[in-house]
Amino acid sequence: MKFDAVLIEPRRAEMEAQGYWPGKTLLDYFEQFLAAKPDDLALxxxxxxxxxxxxxxxxxxxxxxxxxxxxxxRMGLGRDDVLACQLPNSWEFVVLYVACRRLGVVFNPVMPIFRERELGFMLRHGEAKAIVVPHRFRNFDHVTMIEGLRGDLPDLAHVIALGDEGDLGERAVGFSALLDPALDHGVEALRPISERDRGDADDVCQLIYTSGTTGEPKGVMHTANTMYSNLVAYADRLGLGEGDVMLMASPMAHQTGFMYGLLLPVMLGARMVLMDVWDKVRAAHLIASERISFTMASTPFLLDLADAVEETGTDSSALRIFLCAGTAIPGALVERAHRVLGTKIISAWGMTENGAVTVVAPSDPDERSVNSDGFALPGMELQLRDVDGRVLGPGEEGELYVRGCSNFVGYLKRPEWNNTDADGWFDTGDIARIDAQGYIRICGRSKDVIIRGAENIPVVEVEALLYKHPAIRQVAIVPYSDERLGERACACVAVKPGHDFDFAGLKRFLDGQHLARQYYPERLEIMDELPTTASGKIQKFILRDLVRARIAEETA
Known part of the structure; x- marks a missing residue:
């Protein structure tokens, strides 16, 4: 695979000169602590x-x-080949990533919720040579899904499946084959190959897809320098170190789970505790028994954890920081969580393309996590512009641009979408305002994405699918507020004359399109006509207000 990481060179010299790119890889950090404390519990x-x-x-x-x-x-994977991993959080995920870095193999984490439509595109676009999947996870057969896709995936040479290996047949290799003790005999011969191929901190090491407004997922490319430059500043801001125990229940196929559940503890020599799926009671007990001191997740996790601790009476005194990102944190929740958990609640904002960009400091008053999304980490700059490109001042609302050390190095095969100008400013697609002290507040999005519990819903893709339904004349998907998830999605539909359409039919149709269920709209509003501009563009701000008003009437 040829990686067109065009955004490295324009800033390499500056980032290295200013000390923001540390020049270290995961293996450098891991081997440091392997030498210092080989028998200490790491995971x-x-x-x-x-x-x-x-x-x-x-x-x-x-x-x-x-x-x-x-x-x-031995399967033929080497430097710059892509391995996709659809595993849930697990020790196998961590072992696999360390193994890939030893070969210079680029790691492509993909969410376990993805099905044929999303996964098929990602594997083709990324030219994945191998994929590792759970055989069955949450009652879904991933091996059968991949088997159905293989005819359209000419680059996919290997399928490796975790669990239920007895009935894999020739469809996949069992994950246990990767851990056979007999492989120890090949390690010495591999060491010089690893030294040659493992690469350096400027090589692309992660390919991760994010939903956008273009109608297809975008392949975000990162290097060790872009990710660790974020993590060094992030750990310093939060006061995290080797003595911390870090819980990660957010999926490691998300940048949250990957960077702050895997890379961060390895960098610090801290212990990581992984959960394959979220369970609030199990999480509460782990916080007590393992003395968890830090976790990062979206707002629904915080609400659940406060409920669990209050219901079970478990000890959460070790938990110093719960960092929330992805949506605004209600003030009542911050107050309650602080009271129930005894924990500092920290807000932050970031993207797959650049990690956490702004973070509230632990020394800040709690109100900062309610009314802001933090201030920029060292090495990152913020700028607001109006629609004409004029730079705005404090208190003004505008389009958010960011520049600095942790920005990604480009979208794979789509450099025209990099959204980065000649001065290195990346257009985030978000609308924000910044106060005089540099604290940011995300006000909305110019890009057409709904964030449901920190999961981006690719609105354009879902709308495009629904337009295929024979009964639909117009469709627009808009967000509506939800206390637990931040936002949910509502499909506003105008039906063709002589046709019927209902919510059950919407779900049946999307089932047939093999869309991930997490992307389904959760509400349907049937309308005679959708409001449009004179040029025919649907006015979503009017639809949002209409949906909000109808929900208010229902709950009155």
Whole structure:
């Protein structure tokens, strides 16, 4: 694979000169702590439904990752090949990533919720040579799904499946084949190959897809420098270090889980605790038993955790920081969570393209996490512009641009979408305002994306699918407020004369389109006509107000 990471060179010299790009990779950090404390516990992986756990030391991760690297090398994977991983949070995910870095293989985490439509595009576009999937996860057969896609994936040479290996047949290789102790005999021969191919901190090491407004997912490319430049500043802002124990229940196929659940603890030598799925009671017990001191998740997780601790009476005194990103945190929730958990609630804002850009400081008053999304981390700059490109001052609302060390290095095969000007400013697509002290507040989005519980819903893609329905004449999807998830999606539909359409029919149709269920609208409003401009463009701001008014009438 040729990675067109065109956004590296314009800023490499400046970032290195200013010390923002640390020049270290995951392996540099991991091997530092492997040498210093090989027998210390590095990772605890928990299956929420059963409580089953796997504990691994640095030395154990090292040995397993070398075995996996030997196996992948023998399958023909090497530098700049892409391996996609659809696993939930698990020790296998971590071992696999360390193994990939030893070969210079680019890691492509993909959400377990993705189905044929999303996954098929990503695997084709990224030219994935291998994919690792759970055989079955949440009652869905991933191996059968991949089997159905393979005819359209000429680059996909290997399917590796975790769990239920007895009935895989020839459809996939069992994950246990990557961990066979007999592979230890190949490690010494692989070491010089690894030294040659593992690459440096400016090589693309992660390919991660984000939903946007273009009608297809965008492949975000990151290097170790772009990600770790964020993590160094992030850890310093929050006072995180080697003594912390970090819980991650947000999916590691999201940048939240990947950067702050995997890369961050490895960088600090801190212990990571992973949950495969969110379970509020299990999380509360883990916080008590493992003395969890830090976690990062969206607002619904915080609400759930406060409920669980209040209901069960578990000890949450070790939890110093709960960082929320993805949507505004209601003031009542911040007050309640602080009272119930005894925890500092921190707000932040960021994107897949640049990690967390703005973060509230722990020393700030709680109101800052209610009324703002924090201030810029070192190495990142913020700028607001009006529609004519004029730079705005404090208190004015405008389009948000960011520039600096953690910005991504481009969209794979789509440089025309990089949204970065000649001066390095990246157009985020968000609308914001910045106060005189530099604190930011996200006010809305110029791009057409709804954020449901920190999960981006690709509105344009869902609308395009619904337009295929024979009964639909017009459709627009708009957000409506939800206390727990921040936003939900409402489909506003004008039906063709002589046709009927209802919510059950909407769901049946999207089932047939193989769309991830998390992207389905959760409300339907049937209208005679959707409001439009004189040129025919649907006026979504009017629809948002109409939906809000109808919900208010229903709840009055």
């Amino acid at each position: 605890t992986s928990v299956i929420a439904a059963t409580g089953a756990r796997r504990d691994l030391t640095y030395a154990q991760i090292d040995a397993l990752a070398w075995r996996a690297a030997v196996a992948l090398h």
